[in-house]
Amino acid sequence: xxxxxxxxxxxxxxxxxxxxxxxxxxxxxxxxxxxxxxxxxxxxxxxxxxxxxxxxxxxxxxxxxxxxxxxxxxxxxxxxxxxxxxxxxxxxxxxxxxxxxxxxxxxxxxxxxxxxxxxxxxxxxxxxxxxxxxxxxxxxxxxxxxxxxxxxxxxxxxxxxxxxxxxxxxxxxxxxxxxxxxxxxxxxxxxxxxxxxxxxxxxxxxxxxxxxxxxxxxxxxxx
Amino acid sequence: xxxxxxxxxxxxxxxxxxxxxxxxxxxxxxxxxxxxxxxxxxxxxxxxxxxxxxxxxxxxxxxxxxxxxxxxxxxxxxxxxxxxxxxxxxxxxxxxxxxxxxxxxxxxxxxxxxxxxxxxxxxxxxxxxxxxxxxxxxxxxxxxxxxxxxxxxxxxxxxxxxxxxxxxxxxxxxxxxxxxxxxxxxxxxxxxxxxxxxxxxxxxxxxxxxxxxxxxxxxxxxxxxxxxxx
Amino acid sequence: xxxxxxxxxxxxxxxxxxxxxxxxxxxxxxxxxxxxxxxxxxxxxxxxxxxxxxxxxxxxxxxxxxxxxxxxxxxxxxxxxxxxxxxxxxxxxxxxxxxxxxxxxxxxxxxxxxxxxxxxxxxxxxxxxxxxxxxxxxxxxxxxxxxxxxxxxxxxxxxxxxxxxxxxxxxxxxxxxxxxxxxxxxxxxxxxxxxxxxxxxxxxxxxxxxxxxxxxxxxxxxxxxxxxxxxxxxxxxxxxxxxxxxxxxxxxxxxxxxxxxxxxxxxxxxxxxxxx
Numbered sequence: 138x139x140x141x142x143x144x145x146x147x148x149x150x151x152x153x154x155x156x157x158x159x160x161x162x163x164x165x166x167x168x169x170x171x172x173x174x175x176x177x178x179x180x181x182x183x184x185x186x187x188x189x190x191x192x193x194x195x196x197x198x199x200x201x202x203x204x205x206x207x208x209x210x211x212x213x214x215x216x217x218x219x220x221x222x223x224x225x226x227x228x229x230x231x232x233x234x235x236x237x238x239x240x241x242x243x244x245x246x247x248x249x250x251x252x253x254x255x256x257x258x259x260x261x262x263x264x265x266x267x268x269x270x271x272x273x274x275x276x277x278x279x280x281x282x283x284x285x286x287x288x289x290x291x292x293x294x295x296x297x298x299x300x301x302x303x304x305x306x307x308x309x310x311x312x313x314x315x316x317x318x319x320x321x322x323x324x325x326x327x328x329x330x331x332x333x334x335x336x337x338x339x340x341x342x343x344x345x346x347x348x349x350x351x352x353x354x355x356x357x358x359x360x
Numbered sequence: 361x362x363x364x365x366x367x368x369x370x371x372x373x374x375x376x377x378x379x380x381x382x383x384x385x386x387x388x389x390x391x392x393x394x395x396x397x398x399x400x401x402x403x404x405x406x407x408x409x410x411x412x413x414x415x416x417x418x419x420x421x422x423x424x425x426x427x428x429x430x431x432x433x434x435x436x437x438x439x440x441x442x443x444x445x446x447x448x449x450x451x452x453x454x455x456x457x458x459x460x461x462x463x464x465x466x467x468x469x470x471x472x473x474x475x476x477x478x479x480x481x482x483x484x485x486x487x488x489x490x491x492x493x494x495x496x497x498x499x500x501x502x503x504x505x506x507x508x509x510x511x512x513x514x515x516x517x518x519x520x521x522x523x524x525x526x527x528x529x530x531x532x533x534x535x536x537x538x539x540x541x542x543x544x545x546x547x548x549x550x551x552x553x554x555x556x557x558x559x560x561x562x563x564x565x566x567x568x569x570x571x572x573x574x575x576x577x578x579x580x581x582x583x584x585x586x587x588x589x590x
Numbered sequence: 591x592x593x594x595x596x597x598x599x600x601x602x603x604x605x606x607x608x609x610x611x612x613x614x615x616x617x618x619x620x621x622x623x624x625x626x627x628x629x630x631x632x633x634x635x636x637x638x639x640x641x642x643x644x645x646x647x648x649x650x651x652x653x654x655x656x657x658x659x660x661x662x663x664x665x666x667x668x669x670x671x672x673x674x675x676x677x678x679x680x681x682x683x684x685x686x687x688x689x690x691x692x693x694x695x696x697x698x699x700x701x702x703x704x705x706x707x708x709x710x711x712x713x714x715x716x717x718x719x720x721x722x723x724x725x726x727x728x729x730x731x732x733x734x735x736x737x738x739x740x741x742x743x744x745x746x747x748x749x750x751x752x753x754x755x756x757x758x759x760x761x762x763x764x765x766x767x768x769x770x771x772x773x774x775x776x777x778x779x780x781x782x783x784x785x786x787x788x789x790x791x792x793x794x795x796x797x798x799x800x801x802x803x804x805x806x807x808x809x810x811x812x813x814x815x816x817x818x819x820x821x822x823x824x825x826x827x828x829x830x831x832x833x834x835x836x837x838x839x840x841x842x843x844x845x846x847x848x849x850x851x852x853x854x855x856x857x858x859x860x861x862x863x864x865x866x
Contacts, residue, residue, distance in 0.1 A: 193565075194561075194565065196568075197564065197565040197568045197569060198526065198561045198564040198565055198568070199526040199527065199528075199529035199530075199540065199564055200526070200529075201529040201530055201532070201540060202529055202540055202557065202560055202561050202564055203561070205540065205543075205544065205553075205557055206557045206558065206561060209544075209547055209553035209557060210547075210553045210554040210557040210558060212553075213552070213553060213554040214554065248710070250706060250708055250709075250710035251710060251712065253661075253663050253704075253706065253710055254706065254710035254711070254712070256661065256662060256663060256699070257661055257663075257699075257702075257703060257704040257706075257773065258703075258723070258724035258728060258772070258773075258776060259696055259699040259700055259724065259728050259776065260724060260727065260728055261692075261696065261728075262692065264727055264728075268723070268727070269712060269723075272714050273712075273713065273714050276714075287432060291432070291433065291434040291435065292434070293434075294434035294435075294436040294437055295434075295436060295530070297436070298436075298533055305434065305436060305437055305440075308437070308440070309440065312440075312444060318441075318444035318445045318448060319445055319448065322437065322440060322441040322444065322445060323441075325437055326429075326433045326437055326438070326441065329432070329433045329434055329437060330429055330432050330433050333432035333433070334432070337432075351714040
């Protein structure tokens with residue numbers, strides 16, 4: 138018991154770093170998701186192709202490869218990122234590529250009749266996207282986005298491999314010092330699990346909130 | 361030098377060409393780790409999915425908790441756990457094997473969910489019809505439920521195979537000489553990270569493109585109404 | 591002679607032919623095909639101001655496509671369409687005929703409204719919001735004006751007590767009445783009704799048809815109604831158009847078409863739909 142009390146403070150310090158990384162990359166990744174997801178459906182071929190290339194590259198390779206590339210390879214091109222920058226950027230770019238597919242899928246899942254009604258009411262394209270289509274798509278995309286947020290939290294553990302002192306990094310350090318593997322890793326796993334449960338709960342709440350705000354909470358029969 | 365193969369640093373191009381055979385060695389390990397990890401994941405996932413359906417809460421609840429736990433915690437930490445904890449109990453495995461087990465463990469959380477969703481997607485009426493015809497439970501599953509669930513299960517498993525392929529890079533953290541680790545070592549020794557790491561990225565892209573094409577091909581070949589029984 | 595000098599795009603419709611009045615809608619040799627299937631076969635067709643037209647015909651005959659081309663949902667392969675004298679699918683620049691761009695389309699769409707078979711209400715908006723969304727954001731009405739007008743229209747369709755409801759809480763007939771109010775709120779000159787009762791349960795058809803009757807009687811809009819309800823078509827239409835294989839097979843006042851059709855095709859169709 139005393140042993141665990143000694144382990145907790147450093148692990149909790151690392152947990153705070155993990156939380157910050159997870160939040161920052163979730164927000165940045167969310168923005169990228171919408172940009173690339175909408176971009177992939179753009180009528181402008183340049184924007185469309187840029188989005189497709191971004192999505193394919195970051196979905197087609199390992200997150201760890203992306204992180205190492207930003208951390209080790211980019212400096213040789215003259216761009217040196219701090220470990221935190223490289224970590225957040227890699228996490229955001231990675232989760233943003235997966236999120237883009239979620240956004241695109243949800244937009245395309247909106248019934249064609251909705252676009253037709255918007256045309257019949259003479260609404261502009263931008264207006265139709267933002268005010269008619271996206272609010273409906275948002276409800277659709279929340280559950281898969283929730284999975285991505287948890288995935289992203291788990292992915293933050295990889296930043297320990299580029300020397301960021303997150304929860305996993307602290308656990309590794311403690312083990313090297315004390316060789317007390319069982320309590321250290323058990324505790325670490327439990328902390329990650331609790332964080333994940335909090336995020337899952339948060340995303341469920343957000344999902345309900347959005348469904349309610351958008352107004353389809355009343356039941357979702359064909360309109 | 362790695363795997364007894366020298367590299368040529370006279371130019372970027374020469375360097376790139378000279379390390380291809382080294383990276384391919386790493387790729388072979390990547391493929392093996394994926395294959396073994398995937399086999400573990402689909403077998404373990406099936407076992408857990410079935411245990412979860414046992415109508416005894418004392419069995420199904422702990423299994424459900426375990427699967428949730430495995431899904432919601434990082435693969436890297438699970439890997440460290442196995443790598444450092446197993447030897448304390450006298451189980452000393454090669455890093456490659458530990459890595460494959462970690463992959464299988466993390467992904468059995470997902471595959472168990474795939475089996476469950478696949479079985480649940482078969483319409484209730486099918487169970488009821490089987491009941492009405494008085495089919496034994498085993499026959500109901502073997503001839504009615506499973507053949508209809510397979511077209512839903514296989515593509516989902518395939519997507520996790522592609523995902524696992526990418527996650528093998530994490531095994532580099534416990535010294536498994538897969539593709540990324542090989543690229544990293546070449547970088548460490550030559551201080552030229554750009555070429556090997558970019559090539560590793562490219563090789564991953566090729567591997568995932570090929571494997572997702574295979575998954576899509578298999579998916580298209582599967583009869584949507586279920587495996588036909590004559 | 592300015593009308594002679596005017597480009598071909600403008601002259602035929604503005605100057606008119608025969609009666610001298612500009613038709614509200616004019617189709618000139620409009621063609622639309624999907625692969626081998628000819629849906630509109632060089633269609634020539636006119637609708638006068640304030641005219642109520644019922645379009646009848648077998649399914650797959652292209653009736654709905656007339657409306658969809660007119661609403662700019664589907665682009666014709668060739669031919670010209672004019673709405674109140676303005677070209678719809680093309681525009682004119684220094685005497686050159688160019689395909690319509692988005693700006694041009696938004697311009698001409700102001701004159702046209704449509705009610706769909708499957709309602710296409712916005713599920714995430716209240717009934718009142720469905721009706722006011724476009725007036726506020728497309729026509730630039732103030733929220734207050736739009737709400738007032740929206741209430742009037744919803745009262746008119748008998749839904750004055752459902753302003754705050756959401757589409758999912760309404761019956762099919764109520765949804766379709768909201769959709770009608772929504773289209774009316776844009777004050778179009780031409781209103782298109784695409785099988786507006788086909789998706790409704792039989793007992794709900796009457797409430798929607800009654801509103802259409804009222805509109806036909808009390809408004810100056812031109813109305814193009816694609817329908818399978820023959821009695822309704824007989825009551826409401828100034829002219830009935832029997833459409834078959836991408837062309838107008840026969841047209842005339844309802845009294846003529848329904849009692850003494852000239853074409854064998856028309857007779858056959860009416861026999862099939864009236865005696866089941």
